[in-house]
Amino acid sequence: MARKFAPKYRYSFENMYDLDVALTFDDIILTPQSSKLQPGECGITTKISDKIQLNTPFISAPMDTVTGFRMAKAMARHGGLGVIYRNKSNAHEQLDQVKAVKRSENWIIRDPVIIEADKPVSYAQELIIDKGYSGLPVFENGECKGFVTMRDLPEFRKATGTVRDIMTPRSKFVTVTPDVTEEEAISRMGEEKVEKLLVFDGEQFEGMIVKKDIRNRRKVYPNGVRDENQSLIAGAAVAPGDHNRVELLVDAGLDVLVIDAANGGHIDVVNFTREIRDSYPTLSIMSGNVATYEGAMDLLDAGADSIRTGIGAGATCTTRMVMGVGMPQLAAIYEVRCAADDFIEENGKKSYVIADGGIRYSGDAIKAIAAGADASMMGNIFSGAKESPGEAYYHQGQLVKDLRGMGSEGAIKDGSLRYGADQKRRILAEGIEGVVRYKGPVQGIIEDYDGALMTAMTKYIGNGKIKDFQWGPTFVRQTLPGLIEGHPHDILSIKEASNYQGRQ
Numbered sequence: 001m002a003r004k005f006a007p008k009y010r011y012s013f014e015n016m017y018d019l020d021v022a023l024t025f026d027d028i029i030l031t032p033q034s035s036k037l038q039p040g041e042c043g044i045t046t047k048i049s050d051k052i053q054l055n056t057p058f059i060s061a062p063m064d065t066v067t068g069f070r071m072a073k074a075m076a077r078h079g080g081l082g083v084i085y086r087n088k089s090n091a092h093e094q095l096d097q098v099k100a101v102k103r104s105e106n107w108i109i110r111d112p113v114i115i116e117a118d119k120p121v122s123y124a125q126e127l128i129i130d131k132g133y134s135g136l137p138v139f140e141n142g143e144c145k146g147f148v149t150m151r152d153l154p155e156f157r158k159a160t161g162t163v164r165d166i167m168t169p170r171s172k173f174v175t176v177t178p179d180v181t182e183e184e185a186i187s188r189m190g191e192e193k194v195e196k197l198l199v200f201d202g203e204q205f206e207g208m209i210v211k212k213d214i215r216n217r218r219k220v221y222p223n224g225v226r227d228e229n230q231s232l233i234a235g236a237a238v239a240p241g242d243h244n245r246v247e248l249l250v251d252a253g254l255d256v257l258v259i260d261a262a263n264g265g266h267i268d269v270v271n272f273t274r275e276i277r278d279s280y281p282t283l284s285i286m287s288g289n290v291a292t293y294e295g296a297m298d299l300l301d302a303g304a305d306s307i308r309t310g311i312g313a314g315a316t317c318t319t320r321m322v323m324g325v326g327m328p329q330l331a332a333i334y335e336v337r338c339a340a341d342d343f344i345e346e347n348g349k350k351s352y353v354i355a356d357g358g359i360r361y362s363g364d365a366i367k368a369i370a371a372g373a374d375a376s377m378m379g380n381i382f383s384g385a386k387e388s389p390g391e392a393y394y395h396q397g398q399l400v401k402d403l404r405g406m407g408s409e410g411a412i413k414d415g416s417l418r419y420g421a422d423q424k425r426r427i428l429a430e431g432i433e434g435v436v437r438y439k440g441p442v443q444g445i446i447e448d449y450d451g452a453l454m455t456a457m458t459k460y461i462g463n464g465k466i467k468d469f470q471w472g473p474t475f476v477r478q479t480l481p482g483l484i485e486g487h488p489h490d491i492l493s494i495k496e497a498s499n500y501q502g503r504q
Contacts, residue, residue: 009476010031010474010475011476012471012474012475013370013371013372013471013473013475014471016331019477022328022331023328023331023477024313024328024329024330024358025330025358025359025360025368026483027328027477028330028476028478029475029478029482029486030367030370030456030460030474031474031476032460032461033460033474034462035458035459035460035462036462037457037458037463038459039459041458041464042464042465043465044056044450044457045466046375047352047374048284048305048352049286049305049352050350052081052225053225054079055080055223055224055225056078056079056223056446057365057373057374057376057466058080058378058450059075059081059082059235059354059376059378060080060081060083060378060442061083061314061378061379062083062084062085062235062236062260063085063379063383063404063405063406064087064389064404064406064414065388065389065402065403065404066085066382066383067083067084067085067382068084068097068388068389069084069100071385071387072097072232072234073100073104073232074385074387074442074443075382075442076101076226076232076234077216077221077223077232078221078223078224078442079223079225079446079450080225080446081225081235081256082234083235083236083237083258083286084098084235084237085237086236086237086238086260087414091248092248094236094249095252097236098234098236098249098252099111099252099253101232102232102234102252103231104231104232105213105217105231105232106210106213106230106231107182107209107214107229107230108178108199108206108207108208108209108229109207109209109210109213110206111207112137112207112208113127113133114136114138114139114144115127115136115137115138116138117138117167118140118162118163119162119163120160120161120162120163121153121154121160121161121162123163124136124152124153124163128149129150134149134150134196134212135147135149135150136148136149137198137208138163138164138167143205144198145164145170146170147168147170147173148163148168149168152166152168154166173196173197174189174192174197174198175197175198175200176188176197176198176199176200177200178199178201178207180199182214185197185214186211186214189211194211195210196208196211197209217230227255234255234256235258235286236249236254236256236257237258237260238257238258238259240259240261240266240268240269240271240272241268243275246276246279246280250280254283255284256284256286257276257280257284257285259285259286259287259288261289262311262407262430263289263290264287264289264290264307265292265295269287269288269299270298270299270302273285273299273302273304276303277302277303277304278303284305285306286305286307286308286354287302287304287306287307288304288307288310288354289309289311289356290308290309290311290336291310291327291335291336292332292335293338293339295336296336296339296340296353297342297343300339300340300343301343305351305352306351306352306354307336307340307352308354309329309333309336309356309373310327310329310332310333310355310357310358311325312326312327312357313326313328313329313332314356314357314380314405315357315360315379315403315405316379316380316403316404316408316431316432316433316434317357317407318405318407318430318431318432319407319431322429323430329355329358330367330368333353333371334371334372336353337353337371337372337470338372339351340353340372352374352375353372354373354375355368355371355377356377357377357379359378359380359381361499362448362452362453362499363456365449365452366452366453366456366457367475369466369470370461370469370470370473370475371470371471372470373470374466374470379403382445383402383436384400384401384403384438385440385441385442386440386441386442387442399437399438400437400438401438402433403434403435404431404432404433405430405432405433406431407429408429408432409429409433410433411431411433412427412429437501444498448499457469461473
């Protein structure tokens with residue numbers, strides 16, 4: 001008769017409270033289980049609100065060295081979400097970035113950037129060459145008179161004259177009505193051999209249809225996350241109390257509002273979350289950060305759809321050292337997941353958990369989701385991408401990009417108030433500044449993390465969906481020698497892989 005063997009050192013996430021200790025990623029390792037699944041049978045779509053479903057459970061953090069317009073656009077194109085940072089004294093600067101994401105791909109571009117016919121040619125050159133607009137409707141006396149594209153621009157920058165002199169008149173463009181279908185538009189473009197259609201309702205200009213947008217949506221970025229108008233989704237962070245900025249962002253078509261504070265359990269954050277929910281009943285709201293059951297429950301009661309989880313876990317954060325406050329990240333995720341599940345049971349409203357901070361490897365993100373997170377928000381991981389703000393440069397022989405915490409002295413000088421708004425005393429830094437290795441396009445990062453997650457879920461654990469994977473695996477606590485054993489060791493030189501760059 002076979003002996004029954006039930007080791008006491010194996011745990012499930014459902015009994016983490018029994019451990020009587022707060023754990024983080026390096027403290028545990030998931031245990032392999034029997035499986036018959038292949039990675040191709042895995043689905044990693046996830047929701048962060050009842051309205052917003054992502055095709056990959058990864059979100060770029062609202063940091064000024066991580067998520068601007070380019071990163072937000074790339075994240076949405078590849079199935080995730082980018083949250084545009086908020087340390088801008090002028091709300092219109094952040095607003096312009098959100099609008100740029102929403103305009104970048106559409107079905108009918110109903111609010112295109114226009115140019116007046118009497119503007120100088122140099123202004124058209126600035127918009128088309130420097131800012132990247134593919135073409136501009138030309139208006140005169142409130143009517144669309146034509147269109148100007150790169151082909152219309154003079155060869156030399158010092159050209160004189162006005163846009164009226166170089167534009168292609170409306171009569172030479174193919175026009176359609178607003179009720180045109182996508183198939184009809186594609187057919188018309190093929191027949192007329194054009195890349196753009198102007199949309200008119202009688203004499204009223206309604207927008208334009210761009211062939212490149214249709215191609216991107218169907219073939220180049222089929223995994224993209226888009227709204228009901230086929231525009232890419234965008235998130236943006238706001239400070240508690242900034243009602244004016246919220247109104248501007250919502251009017252611009254913002255999809256996810258992130259109420260951004262160092263301690264989401266503060267009464268100011270809770271009250272502001274409730275006020276925004278009352279003002280915008282259908283808006284997707286992510287609020288935080290918190291690290292406890294009580295903090296999460298307060299924000300859920302106030303109307304947040306998802307809870308941003310983590311205090312002091314970020315790569316550039318010094319809160320735990322400076323303030324002596326925080327929570328090991330795995331334990332924080334577990335507590336907030338418990339609150340979200342209890343809230344669902346008590347109120348019948350689904351709630352979502354966003355793990356924010358502490359991720360150094362794809363395995364950490366996998367553990368975060370296994371512990372109950374619906375998505376993982378990352379700053380350090382995405383900051384080295386081509387699409388993050390700033391340029392790559394060489395530092396000590398390596399190609400790098402800048403990374404700074406939103407509580408760093410540099411960020412505070414540039415307008416960041418995340419760690420202390422409207423204070424008369426000096427705002428204390430709770431973050432540092434540094435550099436990270438350049439990692440190339442964000443697409444490669446997402447593919448590495450997606451692939452690792454799908455392989456872990458199917459080949460190692462045996463779950464085909466994120467909802468099954470949450471709290472599904474068992475784990476063991478590991479010692480420091482066990483952690484060291486998990487890294488490459490006893491080798492003289494390492495040729496590092498794109499998804500592993502030494503112990504961090």
